[in-house]
Amino acid sequence: MTSQIRIAGVVKESIVDGPGIRLVVFAQGCPHHCEGCHNPATHDFNGGQLVAIDAIIDEMKKNPLLDGITLSGGEPFLQPEGFSELAKCAQAAGFHVMTYTGYTFETLLEKKDQRWQRLLRYTDLLVDGRFEAEQKSLLLKFRGSHNQRIIDVKKSQQKNQLVLSEIS
Template structure:
């Protein structure tokens, strides 16, 4: 089985508790107004990667707390992610998943069962530009909700984490930002720094 992936970041500290391996899936039918990840919308983009390759790559990582699924819309590829999540949990790592859907709707679809059963923390709800709120970790708008699906995490984690953004620049000069914050404002600051050089 293969997963259509936009990007994989093997270590980040801004996409959930601790240091995490992050998988941005490719493909999203939601198209939230103001989405910062419109490049992940097309279902024909990204690259197809064998699930077993991703599982092996995660297993090879040292000092990670867990894996985060985002996108794109993870629940548009629930079967492949369910297999990955199950293996991640068996290895003693945690799983965090972002979705634009509501958990109540996800539970109706039997294809989502394996993935839902292997998520520790689910953050649900579409990004709503008229409800922007960066005060809570890992959320972009006030309508988004936390669901602790296992006992691994609880609301005490909120005191430990604040929203942050990481900026990575590849050798070829491509800027990749991840995390939660006002990306437009950050890009303007980066442009100002580049102009001063």
């Protein structure tokens, strides 16, 4: 079990990073370097700070207003052991888990990396795809560009086909 993750920061209460009120954890390190990235400070893999997963879960449990946790980036799938552990603990505590990734859902599945599959297993909603500045829209719910999708991971796994979330 991984006890720490490298993060760029935490937002304790957000209403723009998923349904309801959410704690948002920003992974440190990203290979995508999307033009117009909302979080360029997260790109450096050596930046940020190491934080105990238990400390994040404890922080969540202190706030009765929280509906869930959002794993954003940087790229959470490049720290799959730690972020899957965080997601698993959050779900066990009754929280909804939403994960952002620059990879497409299909790429995550094709890679057949068991560590990536574990993070997907503990993700309820996935926002996939790189941010594309030419497809940017401020009118989209919980995503920055039209190419990005909000995927219901559980339903997609049950039906063995891509199922978009009703909130998209």
